[in-house]
Amino acid sequence: MATPKFKTLYDPVFNNNPIMLQVLGICSALAVTTSMKTTVTMCIAVVVVLMGANIVVSAIRRFIPGSIRMIVQMVVIASLVIVVDQFLKAFAYQISKELTVFVSLIITNCIVMGRTEAFAIKNNVIDSALDGLGNGLGYSVVLLVVGTVRELFGMGTLFGVKILLPVTEAGGWYYPNGLLVQPAGAFFVVGFLIWVVRIFRPELQESE
Amino acid sequence: MQQDSVLKTFVVAGVLCVVCSIFVATAAVALKPYQEANKTLDKRVNILVAAGLVDLSAGYPDAGEVETLFECIRPIVVDMKSGAVFFDEESLHKAENPSPGSEIAIARENDVARVRHIPQYAFVYVYKDAGTPITTMRDLHSYAKRYVFPIEGQGLWATMYGFIALEPDLNTISSINFYQQGETAGLGGEIANPAWQRKWVDKVVFAGKASEPTITILKYGFPNERDDQVDGIAGSTLTCKGVQNTVRFWLGQRGYGPFVNKIKMGDE
Numbered sequence: 001m002a003t004p005k006f007k008t009l010y011d012p013v014f015n016n017n018p019i020m021l022q023v024l025g026i027c028s029a030l031a032v033t034t035s036m037k038t039t040v041t042m043c044i045a046v047v048v049v050l051m052g053a054n055i056v057v058s059a060i061r062r063f064i065p066g067s068i069r070m071i072v073q074m075v076v077i078a079s080l081v082i083v084v085d086q087f088l089k090a091f092a093y094q095i096s097k098e099l100t101v102f103v104s105l106i107i108t109n110c111i112v113m114g115r116t117e118a119f120a121i122k123n124n125v126i127d128s129a130l131d132g133l134g135n136g137l138g139y140s141v142v143l144l145v146v147g148t149v150r151e152l153f154g155m156g157t158l159f160g161v162k163i164l165l166p167v168t169e170a171g172g173w174y175y176p177n178g179l180l181v182q183p184a185g186a187f188f189v190v191g192f193l194i195w196v197v198r199i200f201r202p203e204l205q206e207s208e
Numbered sequence: 209m210q211q212d213s214v215l216k217t218f219v220v221a222g223v224l225c226v227v228c229s230i231f232v233a234t235a236a237v238a239l240k241p242y243q244e245a246n247k248t249l250d251k252r253v254n255i256l257v258a259a260g261l262v263d264l265s266a267g268y269p270d271a272g273e274v275e276t277l278f279e280c281i282r283p284i285v286v287d288m289k290s291g292a293v294f295f296d297e298e299s300l301h302k303a304e305n306p307s308p309g310s311e312i313a314i315a316r317e318n319d320v321a322r323v324r325h326i327p328q329y330a331f332v333y334v335y336k337d338a339g340t341p342i343t344t345m346r347d348l349h350s351y352a353k354r355y356v357f358p359i360e361g362q363g364l365w366a367t368m369y370g371f372i373a374l375e376p377d378l379n380t381i382s383s384i385n386f387y388q389q390g391e392t393a394g395l396g397g398e399i400a401n402p403a404w405q406r407k408w409v410d411k412v413v414f415a416g417k418a419s420e421p422t423i424t425i426l427k428y429g430f431p432n433e434r435d436d437q438v439d440g441i442a443g444s445t446l447t448c449k450g451v452q453n454t455v456r457f458w459l460g461q462r463g464y465g466p467f468v469n470k471i472k473m474g475d476e
Contacts, residue, residue: 083232087235090239091242094268182394
């Protein structure tokens with residue numbers, strides 16, 4: 001089952017998750033996870049950019065001069081992000097308004113440049129595509145978990161639909177925890193996730 | 209790794225830049241019509257929300273619905289200095305595309321909303337019945353059901369953009385909303401919460417015969433005793449101050465005040 005191809009895809013989702021283990025891309029993970037709508041859109045955008053950047057960089061890897069390697073990667077990533085941003089503005093205007101600058105900031109997301117530099121520049125197109133997809137999904141899994149916790153307990157809704165009825169409105173029993181909607185709330189949730197992962201994978205814990 | 213020649217480096221960089229620019233430019237140009245349509249639609253939806261015709265908690269209306277509802281909205285142009293009103297297409301076009309340098313600068317000591325300058329010709333959106341044309345001041349007096357004023361001003365972190373709608377007496381508030389703001393989520397960001405915005409309904413902008421707006425947002429928890437006082441939001445004193453200043457500025461003599469006076473006095 002664990003063929004090398006499958007491993008390329010599967011590894012970054014569970015074993016070597018970019019957020020939980022490499023602690024990359026935290027800034028956007030904190031900023032966009034206040035509601036599930038923005039979270040899902042952000043996940044899709046990151047997966048598209050990661051795969052696209054990995055494929056393009058891998059395809060032209062033999063032509064890229066070493067001295068301007070990083071600049072080339074940056075140009076490719078930036079172009080992809082601008083195009084994704086333009087698409088969101090054209091077809092998902094409301095959500096793109098909520099995401100504001102965070103789509104453009106995918107350019108500086110450490111995961112994207114990290115993967116093109118660490119993987120795509122040395123590997124073939126198919127492996128690079130899988131690596132991009134895997135890392136994108138790894139990022140997405142964490143974002144979706146964080147987004148679910150924050151929107152459900154922070155606002156009592158999921159995808160904007162009321163699940164827990166808040167006390168303040170409509171006379172429900174649940175009082176939304178405002179802390180979770182704040183950036184600090186995301187830190188708590190991400191920290192908690194990292195802790196859970198390390199309980200199940202003790203080999204990750206640093207030696208004293 | 210072998211050393212690449214300088215020439216090759218330049219050629220690769222050049223080709224890459226050209227390819228990427230074509231890629232980006234194509235996407236931007238091809239998608240522009242959709243983006244423009246979205247922007248216009250969004251602005252119209254926000255005007256409709258302010259006029260009380262659309263409730264966003266019931267979902268975002270589609271383009272056709274907005275088109276129909278917008279027949280009840282008549283944009284008019286107001287000269288911010290004199291309060292004169294223009295109804296013709298040319299003036300609407302002029303207000304839509306202001307000539308550079310035509311803005312009115314606001315002196316620092318008067319600039320409570322921190323807008324720096326305001327347009328010379330500003331839009332006011334009049335809510336009326338779909339079939340009624342409004343082309344004169346007399347029509348305005350007879351048919352206007354609400355006046356929607358675009359407002360903007362500095363909050364705690366960023367500029368807040370919104371609309372305030374007044375009843376035809378130009379004193380009673382029928383709604384306020386903010387469609388773009390960057391205040392602290394959960395605290396100042398609550399200015400976008402319809403539950404708080406509803407507290408403005410039926411409040412008055414001017415107490416008694418005051419010529420400048422007296423509307424005040426109280427600190428959270430203070431007893432609300434007058435009809436020109438709105439309850440504040442907990443932990444958002446500075447944002448509320450910004451909202452109060454914004455409303456006071458735009459409805460005051462340096463904002464839409466001259467127009468407001470004109471309508472109040474029944475000027476033809």
